[in-house]
Amino acid sequence: MADWLPLASVAVRAQPGRGVAAAPLALDHAAFLQQVAGWRQAFAAQQGPDWVLYFDDAVRFAAALFGAWHAGKRAFLCGDNLPQTLGRLQAQVDGFAGDMPVGWPSLQPLANGGGGADMAPLDEQATRLVVFTSGSTGEPVAIEKQLRQLAREVEALEAAFGAGLGDAQVHGTVSHQHIYGLLFRVLWPLAAGRRIAARAFFPEDMVAALAGPPSLLVASPAHLRRLPEQLDWAAVQGRLRAVFSSGGALPAEAALQARALLGAAPTEIYGSTETGGIAWRRWTGEQPTWQALPGVEWRIDGQRLEVRSPHLPQDEWWRSEDRAEADAQGFRLLGRADRIVKIEERRVSLDALERQLLEHPEVRQARVLLLPGSRNALAAVVVPAASEAARLSSNGRRAFSQRLGAHLAHGHDAVTRPRRWRFVEALPINAQGKTTESALLALFRPQLPEPCWQLREPARAELELQLDAGLAAFDGHFPGTPILPGVAQLDWAVRFAREVFAMPPRFVRMEAVKFQRVARPGDRLQLSLEWQPHKRALVFAYRSSHGPHASGRVVFDG
Structure with missing residues (x-):
């Protein structure tokens, strides 16, 4: 812990040789503080306390976050920068900073913000941010956090896992715009003096990143479930000091396969946006028991798990909706307590069916x-x-x-x-x-057909689409003789392309679009996509056993 900085003091003093970012080049702490100072001056010149932050890069995000905090602002973290998301927040905040869509006002740092030598440690009670959780319905819910809560959780993570990590670089597949990524990919590394690497989106990126210096991986169950066995995971063996997973349950099959491929047993973190981290378990064997993080107390009342910890807003017991049972090492989760529904006046447990x-x-x-x-x-x-x-x-x-x-x-x-x-x-x-x-x-009223990917390359992709009669795109086109409208084919081409290619956000125009043959329910379409970065154009073509259906080119900018 000799190199440890309390979160409140991360932007106060520079430490020689202390690294911040691993890509493209190491950024020392003094240079990071200059970025923080530039953001602090930019925020201090603005009216209003509440600002939305959205950045693709974790280090730029960290500098803006600490700059906003040192200017006395409250930061709002949104999960994406889509206009609909930003529009929903517009009435609640005073401005936006970072990577915003074209035409959306965005604060930028001052080029000459000074070295930040006059910055004092942050007030843990007064310094705050707002994060959002989707809950169980998908509707965003705002959760305010004090720096005190975040600082205690970061300290608990270092106490639980820091001894085995040393100076490992921090790689991740998850976004820092949510609480899990914020803690594990930004705040904890800054306090511990570990370098923050660029986010790895695809398994191929992950293999290349992890084959370098000793590192740790911050992932989600979805990423760990989809590790392709054919990649060269041997290059990663022995280099990973830890693998973390959170955001949902990690199935045993996926955990054990990830351990075999990565050479490190995944450590799963249990908690929520509201509660922060509660417990952890490591998949060194079958179905490990949950163990509380340092400083977290737990008890079971009527099969319901209750917790008390410094990660919560008050020093009170918090009653969860999770059922649990205790064992000799910790506790086991038994499913949600509130998943009982009535079907024709009969009570049915969704958990029991699952x-x-x-x-x-x-x-x-x-x-x-x-x-x-x-x-x-x-x-x-x-x-x-x-x-x-x-x-x-x-x-x-x-x-x-x-x-x-x-x-x-x-x-x-x-x-x-x-x-x-x-x-x-x-x-x-x-x-x-x-x-x-x-x-x-x-899924029971899908907007898109389920893709069957046959090729995914940096500039080319091919996929197969089965046209189910239940697709919403067929609504109103036309009763009795449904056909797939051309606007849906254009929309699908762009949506699927964005899953593969790094495309600009703004649509400019369509070129050479042809609709040659109608597509009907039951057809199996082959969609080929080509991204032409020098032209900022997406070329698409639909075919089936009946012949060509549609083709064209879509141009983007921004």
Whole structure:
């Protein structure tokens, strides 16, 4: 702990040789303080206390955050910089800073902000920020945090895990705009003097980054579940000092596979935006027990987990919606306490249905939900085991759903079993790595077909799309003889391209667009995408066994 800086003092004094960023070049602490000072002066010149921060780069974000704090501002962290998100915040804040869309006002730092030698340690009680959690419905909820809460949590992380990390570089797949990434990729590294690396979006980027100096990885369950075995993970073996996962439950299968590929057992963090970190477990074996982080107390009252910690706003017991049981080492989670629904006046436990589905050997993950409507009905979203996934691609979905229904019939009658099914490669997640109810509901009225990627390269991609009659794009086009409208084909091409290519945000124009053949429900379309960075243009083409359907070029800027 000799190199430790309290969070309140991170932007107060420089330490020779203390690194901040690992890419593209190491940035020493003195240079970082100059950036903080430039932001402090920029914020101090502005009226109003509340400012939204959004940055793609974690180090620029950190400098702006501490600059805002030292100017007495309260920082709001949004999960993305989409105009709809910013518009929702506009009435609550006084301005915006960072990487904003074209045409959106954005504060920038002053070039000559001084060295910041006059900055005093921050007041842990008065210094605040606001983060957002989607909760279980997907609707953003604002959570205010004092620097006191963040500082105690960072200290707890260092006390629990710091001894084995040393000067490891901090790599991550998660955004610093949410509480998990903020703590693990920004605040903890700054306090501990560890270098912060650029975010790794794809597994290929991860392998290249982790093959360098000793490092630690901050990931989500979604990323750890999707590590391609064919990549050269041998280059990573022995270089990773820790792997962290949070934002949702990490399945045992994914945890053990990640341990085998990465050479380090994942450490899972349990908590929430409201509570901060509560407990941790390390996947050195099957189903480890949760152990409280330093300074966190816990108890179980009526099977409900209650916690008290310095990460909470008050020194009081906080009652969770998680059911738990104690064992000799810590506690085990048993599922949510509030997932009881009524179907035709019968009480049904969604947890019980999910547990029974997971007992089936052909099921890897499962979520059960209540579909809204005049007659409530249950639906299930299932991630098949690898052995079943291949058969589903050859029209085996109906037979699979019948087998699962028969399996559930041992404990549930026809009324209390799912009536609708969706089989997916992975559960949908938001930017926080959480599977929300709104995302699951969207699968039963999808805006987009599920893509089957066949090629993903820096400038080329190919995918296959099965046109299901239930796609929302067919609504109103046309009753009795549905066809896929051209505007949907353009929208899909751009959306899928943004999943692969780093494209500018602003649409400029369409060029050479041709619609040659209608596409109908049941068609299987082949979509080819080509990104031309020198022209800032996306070239797309749809084909099927019937021939070409549509093609064109979309130009972007900004």
